[in-house]
Amino acid sequence: MSHASTGSVWRQPKAVWAVAFACVVAFMGIGLVDPILPAIAESLEASPVETELLFTSYLVVTGLAMFVTSWISSRIGAKATLLIGLSLIVVFALLCALSGSVDAIIGFRAGWGLGNALFISTALATIVGAASGGSAAAIVLYEAALGLGIAVGPLLGGILGEVSWRGPFFGVAALMAIAFIAIVVLLRTDAETRQPIPFSAPFRALGRPALAVLAAAAVFYNIAFFVLLAFSPYPLGFGAMGIGLTFFGWGVALAITSVWVAPLMLRRLARTTAMLIVLPLLAIDLLAAAVLSADPAGLVVCIIVGGLLLGLMNTILTESVMEATDLPRSVASSAYSAVRFLGGAAAPPIATLLWHAYGPAVPYVFAACSIAVAAAVIAFGRRALARIDEREADAAEEAVAVLIGDAA
Template structure:
């Protein structure tokens, strides 16, 4: 059974692969600017906290826009929503490459974030709806796209940014234009929902105890996640190539642990236990970043990709399975809350470093992981539906009875 499900992940319609390719490029945009953050600060005469607003504006707009993605897609259809999101990314990524000041760049990243929200939230629903092998296979495929995109983003940013800090933005625009063409030609428009989603649906979905528990735990987890992603480039003391290679190694571990380690461990120990273990491991790496020298910082940064990849898959599957709301609505509410962690962390981390020391942001990240674990313990009763999902997975993995 397990071998069949694994092979089924790769046997997907062309429309799913087209959407997955565009998702890879969309997630590349998250880590694309990592290797060039010091270069941007130097060329635009900006401080680290000012440059960190590239992440803050991007994720803040992404989070808020999540509230309207279901409303839009239920009225114009999933395919049109994907294409509008891709078109906005193409336009604003291209404009970001023309920026003459950090303020302009921050503004263009905000527009990019709006397009990213329309695309990412809808892409997950489209892949889940169109993929063969069920929701679990679709989520693993989606997380594989996330991991691959996050790993390739810093590498592409380093290679293009070494020539000019503007080139990574133009490169993203070109790749997203390719994704736009693939979606337009290969994706058959999925049927529109019979009932149009009201604007208030994602917020009302968060009244569900399980979804709100998952979302707010993910908010604190994402704070720790993006402290590493957005702040660490400033303390590595390396050029664009060096930073790009460090975060490429980190991203490879994100991808491998999200696709292979997380599903295996979830089937053996359950989703909630995987969350606890990954958060505890992330605490150790955050503390390692706080107290280590240069080599230790590199090692802890790369290895932190393991718990981050495990949590990305565990949290996404939990958000999709824990409530009885439609998956696009649950995804929108969940992402609205969790991306707030990505919006807050870069700016707060850089400010903490400016006022105290470079170790303090990581202590704050470790504390956020501890808070996330406490939420899971205190509200564990709301996560009981996940136990049924884990039992189903275990049943699917069980060997067939011997034939008489």
């Protein structure tokens, strides 16, 4: 039997673990500011809309930069791209920590987003290329890093945010510096082959029907994702630690379903069928959040249930993008990620404006409508997605078998 069919998803080369650790820290940066949004607003005399721009500037630059990351990495190599991205995150996280105004933090979060784009898109391709067990196992590992990072980010933000809103930024800078050293030491480039990718490749990739459908659905899906993540701290009304614990639970739920439940689901269902089951359930959860927006306990339940459903969708969408075309994975990842991050960038300020104009329930209704649009895109584009339903049974089933302890 081949190594791909006998290796464990958790038995990986040290270089893969180094990149996965850095992924955890990178994804921590997404939810890190969640618990400290109210504290930043109070300390720096900023409005909620201004604090939500901490997400927007980060996501806009991340999205735009994603279009060129494959072009850059194909010329300077994956390791150099990862290290430049990590360096930028360390520098701009430190600058955020030392800032004296919300405008400065918004600007530095944009620089952070540039580093994040260089790192994240290259990291996924690096893990898929270097991991044992095939692409399905690699994606499970990547989603595990994503889930752990998204879970730990708000918790760390809450713990350090209780001391000062500057603490979480210092924390990420320190952890990213450790990740930088790990990649320098453990990621070898001996076997790395560079095939320069045209600058236009990600833009042309979006012309492929399957990738275009997935990217369009991801725009609306990510709007809902970031309404739930970025807006919810305000109606919850908790302190930094309470918000951190809530979104720690959300992130743990996301990690559980992305790593364990999604592979089981995809063993039994086609990817498009799975998406058309999960997306309506997510819309229902968001409508429940709208109804319970004035009840903190009920809203916490909706947030954590949302994490369970988001974990499923994250894994399904990531696997779908990797298998949707015959394009290099770095190109497909860059094109798809660029569009989805740009979709997410619009959500936080829009949600806050809707809250001020119509009350806390309306942003969740807006998010539910966005999910309905995403489901419609998948349903109407299903013919273009036929390739993603032709599952690679050996890799996917082995990943599932390992995860449920049946590998032997």
